[in-house]
Amino acid sequence: MEAKTAAKKKAKTTKKKQVAPPVITAPPPASEECAKSAVLRKEVHESLEEIKKADILVGIPSYNNGSTIGHVARAVQAGLAKYFPDMRSVLVNSDGGSTDNTVCAFQDAVVEDFNSLFIPHRVSPLMKINTPYHGIPGKGSAFRTIFEIAKELDVKACVVVDSDLRSITPEWIDLLLSPILKEGFDFVAPYYLRHKFDGTITNSIVYPVTRALYGKQIRQPIGGDFGFTGELAKFYLKDESVWESDIARFGVDIWMTTTAVANGFKVCQSFLGAKIHAAKEPSSDLSDMLREVVGVLFDLMAKYEDKWSEVEGSEPTEMYGFRYEVGLEPIHVDIERMIDKFVLGREELGSIWQAALPAELIWYLHSLEPSPWQEFRLPADMWADIIYNFAIAYHNTDVNKTHLLKSLTPLYLARVASFINEALNANADEVEKILEDACLKFEEKKAYLAENWDR
């Protein structure tokens, strides 16, 4: 009887210990310290010296994500406790100066009851570091701080997850880390189930172009939730100059994926299920977002010209995780408004488009009938021509690059409207078929890109 009571007491004590992992919080940097590397800042450096070495680092970039970051941090803690209980793990929040309760929500996020999740006692403690990042405000700068901490702690594997996720589960941590720790991969890209109209920059530009260029079918190259080795984190830090570009902003995702693929790192995908996140991206302006992502995509085309020019076709990338179907909430889209913006762009931006597009393509765009909006179509082969010609113009002409990329927005909206019309009554498999056909058009027309790249 006494033995049983003692065991119960011990269990309670253990439970309490698990509830409160140590939290190390670095205060905002003093102005003279801003120029220094994050890991060199006194508070963070002291924390890292205390931790010395870790096996796993999970990074969460944030900016005003107080309503969701707690859930993300708890899912990560549970995932690490459940799947990697004997590994020294560090959870890092790299914050962009949030004005809401993001920092507190992260610090207070603890798994109340591990037993209810059937998670046994952790062998190794989980450390939490909260630090503001420095540099250009954006997701990329937050990642840079995470990479630097990973380098300092000499971790075996890293994971980065968005702080606005509502659908993250502890299994995501297993799916993003296991291919690295158990299968020898260097980079794990996410594979989500998303609403058929979600991820339109991915579906219409980034996925087809990346696949056609580098020959790897990575379905979500800018998914935002990645797993990678500590060595790859160090590789990302080699070129200091990238952090002064749009890579410091939304361009970081495509940069990470492309860098891994183009430099021969072993890449795979993990099926994570549904991706549901808070309503809006932190940056509200679509044309800025498009400029940052597409600008980095085009810059990388110039950097890795010797790599992609030799690639023909594409091959599937290995996939981990158990695939299943999920129901996704319907989303509201205003197709007419998108077409209106395209027509307005067609009337007003002709002089800029002329710098990028051949006359026959401009003539074709003028021939598109905006009404009835249900019948509006911008076919995939024309869209591939548009994107490749913009890439060539971006590489060759002296036209202001920001103007060029921002003038792409009405054309992008036209393609999105066309895709939505095409996929309006299609199920998930049919939508994937439409996207697959579009990707094949990009692969077919790659020869045109290669021929005209240095015109």
Add this chain to the structure above:
Amino acid sequence: MDGLMDKTIEAFNRFFESVLQYLTNILSFILIIAVGLVLGHLLKVLSNKFFKLIKVDAHSERSEVTEMLNRGGITEPISSLLSKAVGWITVFVFFIIALGALEVPKVETLLGEFFVYVPNILVAIVVVFLGYMLSNFVGRTVLIACVNAGMKSSGLISKLARAGVLILTASMALEQLGIGRETTVMAFTIIFGGVVLTLSLAFGLGGKDIAREYLESKCKRPEEGVKEQKEDEISHL
């Protein structure tokens, strides 16, 4: 009698010396002009080759300078125009130097004043050039931003923005040249004030409903205000 002869000879000598001096000045004038013409032509040819080498025509086409000149009826390539300008500036400089060689006091005074004024002209040219480039940049930036925001009057707004920069540029250039200094500042103030007042009235009277709807959507809770246009829920990334 000897004195009379001496004075007469001295007068003649002075006259001949003056004529000789004047002829020397005229010869110097002609020689300097001739050298200027030859050098101007040489520089014109050389600069034309240089401008073509650095692809000035292509750059000016991209920066819409060619388009501006075409609108003004000038169809000649910008490299040719610039090389001609180099040639004529050389000739002009030599002409000024030649005028100095004539040693005419009035001309020398005028030249002095002219040389004091020349820097103002150069600064005004630079101001106009930079202002023109800036107006193109601002106009295009505003145009793209308005189109992406879906504003129907994007073209008009961008033209107004461009015109605003050009008016400011013109007033700065005129002030630099000292032409109607006070008048220019006053004219600019009146035009700018007038534009702002006109826009205020236009928005206040013509767009009062839009203004009310905008303010209501910003200040009132959704159920109190007018029905809001529903935003797209697509996540683009």
